[in-house]
Amino acid sequence: MRVGLLTREYPPDVYGGAGVHVEFLARELRDLVDLEVHCWGEGRAVGVVRHRPWSALDTANDALRTFSVDLAMAAGLEGREIVHSHTWYANLAGHLGKLQYGIPHVMTAHSLEPLRPWKAEQLGGGYALSSWAERTAIESADAVIAVSGAMREDILGCYPSLDPARVHVVHNGIDTALYRPDHRTDVLARFGLDADRPYVLFVGRITRQKGVPHLLRAVRDIDPAAQVVLCAGAPDTPEIDQEFRDLYQELSRIREGVHWIPQMLPRPEVIQLLTHAAVFVCPSVYEPLGIVNLEAMACGTPVVASQVGGIPEVVDDGKTGLLVPLDDDFEPGLARALDSVIGDPETARRMGEAGRERAVGEFGWDAVARRTVRLYREILKQA
Known part of the structure:
Protein backbone atom coordinates (compact mmCIF):
# COMPACT_ATOMS: atom_id res chain seq x y z
CA MET A 1 0.00 0.00 0.00
CA ILE A 174 2.98 7.74 23.39
CA ASP A 175 6.31 5.94 23.09
CA THR A 176 6.70 4.66 26.64
CA ALA A 177 10.15 3.22 25.90
CA LEU A 178 11.32 6.75 25.10
CA TYR A 179 9.16 8.62 27.60
CA ARG A 180 10.12 6.95 30.86
CA PRO A 181 11.45 8.22 34.19
CA ASP A 182 14.96 9.71 34.07
CA HIS A 183 16.24 10.16 37.61
CA ARG A 184 19.40 12.06 36.70
CA THR A 185 19.50 15.72 37.76
CA ASP A 186 22.01 17.37 35.41
CA VAL A 187 19.30 19.23 33.48
CA LEU A 188 17.77 20.54 36.71
CA ALA A 189 21.17 21.80 37.83
CA ARG A 190 21.85 23.50 34.49
CA PHE A 191 18.65 25.52 34.76
CA GLY A 192 19.21 26.42 38.41
CA LEU A 193 16.39 24.31 39.85
CA ASP A 194 16.58 23.23 43.48
CA ALA A 195 16.27 19.43 43.39
CA ASP A 196 15.22 19.44 47.06
CA ARG A 197 12.16 21.63 46.45
CA PRO A 198 9.03 20.48 44.59
CA TYR A 199 8.18 22.20 41.35
CA VAL A 200 5.14 22.67 39.15
CA LEU A 201 5.97 22.17 35.47
CA PHE A 202 4.33 23.55 32.32
CA VAL A 203 5.52 22.58 28.83
CA GLY A 204 3.87 24.15 25.81
CA ARG A 205 3.58 26.98 23.34
CA ILE A 206 2.65 30.52 24.29
CA THR A 207 -0.77 30.60 22.65
CA ARG A 208 -4.35 31.31 23.68
CA GLN A 209 -5.16 27.63 23.39
CA LYS A 210 -2.72 26.55 26.09
CA GLY A 211 -4.16 28.86 28.75
CA VAL A 212 -0.80 30.06 30.06
CA PRO A 213 -2.13 33.38 31.47
CA HIS A 214 -4.57 31.38 33.61
CA LEU A 215 -1.66 29.40 35.01
CA LEU A 216 0.50 32.45 35.73
CA ARG A 217 -2.33 33.95 37.77
CA ALA A 218 -3.26 30.66 39.46
CA VAL A 219 0.22 29.94 40.85
CA ARG A 220 0.59 33.30 42.60
CA ASP A 221 -0.68 31.92 45.89
CA ILE A 222 0.21 28.22 45.79
CA ASP A 223 2.51 26.71 48.41
CA PRO A 224 5.51 29.10 48.62
CA ALA A 225 7.84 26.10 48.94
CA ALA A 226 7.02 25.09 45.36
CA GLN A 227 9.04 26.26 42.39
CA VAL A 228 7.30 27.08 39.10
CA VAL A 229 9.00 25.96 35.88
CA LEU A 230 7.67 27.27 32.57
CA CYS A 231 9.01 25.61 29.42
CA ALA A 232 7.14 28.05 27.23
CA GLY A 233 8.10 29.34 23.81
CA ALA A 234 7.03 29.85 20.19
CA PRO A 235 4.51 32.66 20.87
CA ASP A 236 1.77 33.00 18.27
CA THR A 237 1.95 36.79 18.12
CA PRO A 238 4.03 39.64 19.60
CA GLU A 239 0.97 40.67 21.63
CA ILE A 240 0.61 37.24 23.25
CA ASP A 241 4.35 37.17 23.86
CA GLN A 242 4.19 40.54 25.65
CA GLU A 243 1.21 39.48 27.75
CA PHE A 244 3.14 36.40 28.86
CA ARG A 245 6.24 38.43 29.69
CA ASP A 246 4.26 40.94 31.75
CA LEU A 247 2.57 38.20 33.79
CA TYR A 248 5.85 36.34 34.23
CA GLN A 249 7.61 39.45 35.53
CA GLU A 250 4.73 40.17 37.91
CA LEU A 251 4.83 36.58 39.20
CA SER A 252 8.60 36.74 39.67
CA ARG A 253 8.23 39.84 41.82
CA ILE A 254 5.80 38.26 44.27
CA ARG A 255 7.33 34.78 44.68
CA GLU A 256 10.76 33.20 44.39
CA GLY A 257 11.67 30.10 42.45
CA VAL A 258 9.98 31.04 39.17
CA HIS A 259 11.95 29.74 36.19
CA TRP A 260 11.21 30.49 32.54
CA ILE A 261 12.89 28.34 29.87
CA PRO A 262 11.93 30.02 26.57
CA GLN A 263 13.74 27.72 24.14
CA MET A 264 12.38 24.46 22.76
CA LEU A 265 14.37 21.85 24.67
CA PRO A 266 15.64 18.54 23.28
CA ARG A 267 13.34 15.67 24.18
CA PRO A 268 15.72 14.02 26.71
CA GLU A 269 15.88 17.26 28.70
CA VAL A 270 12.10 17.58 28.75
CA ILE A 271 11.82 13.98 29.95
CA GLN A 272 14.14 14.68 32.88
CA LEU A 273 12.16 17.79 33.83
CA LEU A 274 8.91 15.82 33.61
CA THR A 275 10.32 13.03 35.77
CA HIS A 276 11.27 15.28 38.68
CA ALA A 277 8.21 17.53 38.64
CA ALA A 278 5.96 17.24 41.68
CA VAL A 279 3.08 17.86 39.30
CA PHE A 280 2.63 18.64 35.62
CA VAL A 281 0.01 21.25 34.79
CA CYS A 282 -2.01 21.61 31.57
CA PRO A 283 -4.30 24.69 31.77
CA SER A 284 -5.51 24.49 28.16
CA VAL A 285 -8.79 26.15 27.22
CA TYR A 286 -9.08 23.86 24.17
CA GLU A 287 -7.38 20.50 23.74
CA PRO A 288 -8.56 17.72 21.41
CA LEU A 289 -6.47 15.22 23.39
CA GLY A 290 -3.23 16.63 24.81
CA ILE A 291 -0.20 14.45 24.06
CA VAL A 292 1.84 16.37 26.62
CA ASN A 293 -0.29 14.91 29.40
CA LEU A 294 0.54 11.43 28.14
CA GLU A 295 4.21 12.38 28.11
CA ALA A 296 4.04 13.45 31.75
CA MET A 297 2.13 10.31 32.75
CA ALA A 298 4.65 8.09 30.96
CA CYS A 299 7.37 9.73 33.04
CA GLY A 300 5.49 8.82 36.22
CA THR A 301 4.27 12.33 37.04
CA PRO A 302 0.77 13.26 38.27
CA VAL A 303 -1.16 15.72 36.13
CA VAL A 304 -3.41 18.65 36.97
CA ALA A 305 -5.32 19.64 33.85
CA SER A 306 -8.35 21.54 32.65
CA GLN A 307 -11.45 19.42 32.11
CA VAL A 308 -11.82 20.19 28.41
CA GLY A 309 -11.88 18.33 25.10
CA GLY A 310 -10.18 14.95 25.11
CA ILE A 311 -8.14 15.50 28.28
CA PRO A 312 -10.57 13.44 30.44
CA GLU A 313 -9.96 10.52 28.05
CA VAL A 314 -6.28 10.64 29.06
CA VAL A 315 -6.17 11.88 32.66
CA ASP A 316 -8.19 9.63 34.97
CA ASP A 317 -9.51 12.12 37.52
CA GLY A 318 -8.49 11.14 41.04
CA LYS A 319 -6.30 8.26 39.82
CA THR A 320 -3.62 9.67 37.51
CA GLY A 321 -4.20 13.32 38.36
CA LEU A 322 -6.88 15.93 38.94
CA LEU A 323 -9.19 17.66 36.47
CA VAL A 324 -10.34 21.25 36.96
CA PRO A 325 -13.55 22.52 35.30
CA LEU A 326 -13.04 25.46 32.96
CA ASP A 327 -15.49 27.82 34.65
CA ASP A 328 -15.47 31.11 36.55
CA ASP A 329 -13.55 29.39 39.38
CA PHE A 330 -10.91 27.96 37.06
CA GLU A 331 -7.84 29.81 38.31
CA PRO A 332 -8.57 29.28 42.03
CA GLY A 333 -9.48 25.69 41.15
CA LEU A 334 -6.10 25.18 39.47
CA ALA A 335 -4.35 26.56 42.54
CA ARG A 336 -6.28 24.27 44.90
CA ALA A 337 -5.60 21.21 42.75
CA LEU A 338 -1.88 21.99 42.50
CA ASP A 339 -1.61 22.53 46.26
CA SER A 340 -3.49 19.28 46.85
CA VAL A 341 -0.95 17.27 44.84
CA ILE A 342 2.12 19.13 46.12
CA GLY A 343 0.94 18.76 49.71
CA ASP A 344 0.41 14.98 49.55
CA PRO A 345 3.56 13.34 48.13
CA GLU A 346 2.32 9.80 48.78
CA THR A 347 -0.89 10.30 46.80
CA ALA A 348 1.14 12.06 44.11
CA ARG A 349 3.47 9.04 43.91
CA ARG A 350 0.50 6.68 43.47
CA MET A 351 -0.98 8.92 40.79
CA GLY A 352 2.32 8.98 38.95
CA GLU A 353 2.61 5.19 39.03
CA ALA A 354 -0.98 4.81 37.82
CA GLY A 355 -0.33 7.31 35.02
CA ARG A 356 2.70 5.38 33.81
CA GLU A 357 0.69 2.14 33.86
CA ARG A 358 -2.16 3.74 31.92
CA ALA A 359 0.17 5.21 29.28
CA VAL A 360 1.89 1.87 28.73
CA GLY A 361 -1.29 -0.17 28.64
CA GLU A 362 -3.57 1.97 26.51
CA PHE A 363 -1.67 4.41 24.30
Missing part, protein backbone atom coordinates in the same frame (compact mmCIF):
# COMPACT_ATOMS: atom_id res chain seq x y z
CA ARG A 2 1.57 3.30 -1.13
CA VAL A 3 0.68 6.06 1.37
CA GLY A 4 1.42 9.78 1.15
CA LEU A 5 1.56 11.38 4.61
CA LEU A 6 1.21 15.17 4.58
CA THR A 7 2.21 17.44 7.46
CA ARG A 8 3.73 20.79 8.25
CA GLU A 9 5.84 19.53 11.16
CA TYR A 10 8.31 16.69 10.85
CA PRO A 11 11.66 16.08 12.55
CA PRO A 12 13.75 18.03 13.16
CA ASP A 13 11.07 20.73 12.98
CA VAL A 14 8.51 19.63 15.56
CA TYR A 15 6.98 22.22 17.87
CA GLY A 16 3.52 20.92 18.81
CA GLY A 17 1.40 17.87 19.50
CA ALA A 18 0.44 17.33 15.87
CA GLY A 19 4.11 17.16 14.93
CA VAL A 20 4.79 14.63 17.69
CA HIS A 21 1.83 12.58 16.46
CA VAL A 22 3.08 12.49 12.86
CA GLU A 23 6.67 11.75 13.90
CA PHE A 24 5.78 8.60 15.82
CA LEU A 25 2.93 7.51 13.56
CA ALA A 26 5.27 7.67 10.55
CA ARG A 27 7.91 5.66 12.40
CA GLU A 28 5.43 2.83 13.00
CA LEU A 29 3.75 3.05 9.58
CA ARG A 30 7.06 2.48 7.77
CA ASP A 31 6.98 -1.16 8.90
CA LEU A 32 3.42 -1.61 7.62
CA VAL A 33 3.12 0.33 4.34
CA ASP A 34 5.17 2.01 1.60
CA LEU A 35 5.28 5.47 3.17
CA GLU A 36 6.33 8.79 1.68
CA VAL A 37 6.18 11.86 3.95
CA HIS A 38 5.65 15.35 2.51
CA CYS A 39 6.42 18.15 4.97
CA TRP A 40 7.72 21.70 5.25
CA GLY A 41 11.45 22.33 5.09
CA GLU A 42 14.47 22.08 2.83
CA GLY A 43 16.03 19.10 1.04
CA ARG A 44 15.04 15.51 0.48
CA ALA A 45 15.81 12.26 2.27
CA VAL A 46 14.76 8.66 1.72
CA GLY A 47 10.99 8.55 2.13
CA VAL A 48 10.76 12.26 3.03
CA VAL A 49 10.09 15.15 0.63
CA ARG A 50 10.37 18.66 2.06
CA HIS A 51 8.70 21.72 0.56
CA ARG A 52 9.08 25.42 1.29
CA PRO A 53 6.68 28.27 0.53
CA TRP A 54 7.23 29.91 -2.81
CA SER A 55 9.78 32.70 -2.60
CA ALA A 56 7.45 35.06 -4.48
CA LEU A 57 5.21 34.89 -1.39
CA ASP A 58 7.89 35.63 1.22
CA THR A 59 6.07 38.76 2.38
CA ALA A 60 2.55 37.41 1.93
CA ASN A 61 0.07 36.25 4.57
CA ASP A 62 1.04 32.92 6.14
CA ALA A 63 -2.14 31.25 4.86
CA LEU A 64 -1.25 32.08 1.26
CA ARG A 65 2.29 30.80 1.82
CA THR A 66 0.79 27.60 3.21
CA PHE A 67 -1.34 27.15 0.12
CA SER A 68 1.77 27.36 -2.06
CA VAL A 69 3.26 24.46 -0.10
CA ASP A 70 -0.02 22.57 -0.48
CA LEU A 71 0.18 22.89 -4.26
CA ALA A 72 3.72 21.54 -4.27
CA MET A 73 2.76 18.65 -1.99
CA ALA A 74 -0.22 17.74 -4.17
CA ALA A 75 2.01 17.71 -7.25
CA GLY A 76 4.30 15.22 -5.54
CA LEU A 77 1.63 12.61 -4.80
CA GLU A 78 1.64 10.89 -8.16
CA GLY A 79 1.87 7.13 -7.67
CA ARG A 80 0.44 7.12 -4.14
CA GLU A 81 -2.68 4.99 -3.54
CA ILE A 82 -3.99 6.94 -0.55
CA VAL A 83 -3.18 10.30 1.03
CA HIS A 84 -3.35 11.17 4.73
CA SER A 85 -3.13 14.82 5.81
CA HIS A 86 -2.63 16.40 9.23
CA THR A 87 -3.82 19.90 10.26
CA TRP A 88 -5.11 22.68 8.01
CA TYR A 89 -1.53 23.33 6.89
CA ALA A 90 -1.70 20.14 4.80
CA ASN A 91 -5.42 19.38 4.47
CA LEU A 92 -5.79 21.32 1.23
CA ALA A 93 -2.89 19.36 -0.28
CA GLY A 94 -4.68 16.13 0.61
CA HIS A 95 -7.91 17.36 -0.96
CA LEU A 96 -6.14 18.46 -4.16
CA GLY A 97 -4.30 15.14 -4.34
CA LYS A 98 -7.62 13.33 -4.06
CA LEU A 99 -9.02 15.32 -6.98
CA GLN A 100 -5.89 15.24 -9.15
CA TYR A 101 -5.06 11.55 -8.83
CA GLY A 102 -8.43 10.03 -7.92
CA ILE A 103 -7.14 8.58 -4.65
CA PRO A 104 -8.87 8.49 -1.24
CA HIS A 105 -8.08 11.23 1.25
CA VAL A 106 -7.90 10.50 4.98
CA MET A 107 -7.38 13.46 7.29
CA THR A 108 -6.61 13.58 10.99
CA ALA A 109 -8.18 16.51 12.84
CA HIS A 110 -5.85 17.61 15.64
CA SER A 111 -7.85 20.78 16.26
CA LEU A 112 -10.63 22.69 14.51
CA GLU A 113 -10.43 26.22 13.15
CA PRO A 114 -14.01 27.16 14.20
CA LEU A 115 -13.03 26.41 17.81
CA ARG A 116 -9.87 28.53 17.67
CA PRO A 117 -11.13 32.04 16.91
CA TRP A 118 -8.03 33.53 18.55
CA LYS A 119 -6.08 32.35 15.48
CA ALA A 120 -7.38 35.47 13.76
CA GLU A 121 -4.85 37.38 15.90
CA GLN A 122 -2.06 35.36 14.31
CA LEU A 123 -3.31 34.99 10.73
CA GLY A 124 -5.47 38.08 10.23
CA GLY A 125 -7.51 37.57 7.06
CA GLY A 126 -5.65 34.29 6.64
CA TYR A 127 -7.91 32.80 9.30
CA ALA A 128 -10.76 32.88 6.78
CA LEU A 129 -8.50 31.01 4.36
CA SER A 130 -7.41 28.40 6.91
CA SER A 131 -11.04 27.88 7.88
CA TRP A 132 -12.03 27.47 4.22
CA ALA A 133 -9.23 24.96 3.62
CA GLU A 134 -10.24 22.88 6.63
CA ARG A 135 -13.93 22.92 5.76
CA THR A 136 -13.29 22.01 2.12
CA ALA A 137 -11.05 19.11 3.06
CA ILE A 138 -13.03 17.74 5.98
CA GLU A 139 -16.38 17.75 4.18
CA SER A 140 -14.88 15.96 1.15
CA ALA A 141 -12.55 13.51 2.89
CA ASP A 142 -13.18 9.79 2.55
CA ALA A 143 -12.45 9.40 6.26
CA VAL A 144 -11.80 11.78 9.13
CA ILE A 145 -9.79 10.62 12.15
CA ALA A 146 -10.57 12.26 15.47
CA VAL A 147 -7.88 11.95 18.15
CA SER A 148 -10.49 11.56 20.90
CA GLY A 149 -14.18 10.90 21.40
CA ALA A 150 -14.66 14.52 22.43
CA MET A 151 -12.94 15.60 19.24
CA ARG A 152 -15.35 13.49 17.20
CA GLU A 153 -18.28 15.31 18.82
CA ASP A 154 -16.65 18.65 18.05
CA ILE A 155 -16.12 17.67 14.40
CA LEU A 156 -19.75 16.69 13.92
CA GLY A 157 -20.89 19.82 15.75
CA CYS A 158 -18.79 22.14 13.60
CA TYR A 159 -19.48 20.31 10.35
CA PRO A 160 -23.04 18.94 10.58
CA SER A 161 -23.16 18.00 6.89
CA LEU A 162 -20.44 15.41 7.48
CA ASP A 163 -21.65 11.81 7.53
CA PRO A 164 -20.95 10.51 11.08
CA ALA A 165 -19.98 7.13 9.60
CA ARG A 166 -16.92 8.80 8.05
CA VAL A 167 -15.57 10.04 11.40
CA HIS A 168 -13.39 7.52 13.26
CA VAL A 169 -11.70 7.79 16.68
CA VAL A 170 -8.03 6.81 16.84
CA HIS A 171 -6.41 8.18 19.99
CA ASN A 172 -3.00 9.80 20.03
CA GLY A 173 -0.21 7.64 21.36
CA GLY A 364 1.13 2.60 22.43
CA TRP A 365 2.01 3.97 18.96
CA ASP A 366 2.17 0.49 17.47
CA ALA A 367 -1.53 0.03 18.20
CA VAL A 368 -2.31 3.49 16.79
CA ALA A 369 -0.52 2.61 13.55
CA ARG A 370 -2.29 -0.73 13.19
CA ARG A 371 -5.70 0.90 13.67
CA THR A 372 -4.76 3.54 11.09
CA VAL A 373 -3.72 0.95 8.51
CA ARG A 374 -6.94 -0.98 9.07
CA LEU A 375 -8.82 2.21 8.24
CA TYR A 376 -6.72 2.71 5.10
CA ARG A 377 -7.65 -0.79 3.93
CA GLU A 378 -11.35 -0.21 4.61
CA ILE A 379 -11.29 3.04 2.61
CA LEU A 380 -9.42 1.47 -0.31
CA LYS A 381 -11.97 -1.36 -0.47
CA GLN A 382 -14.75 1.22 -0.77
CA ALA A 383 -12.94 3.30 -3.40
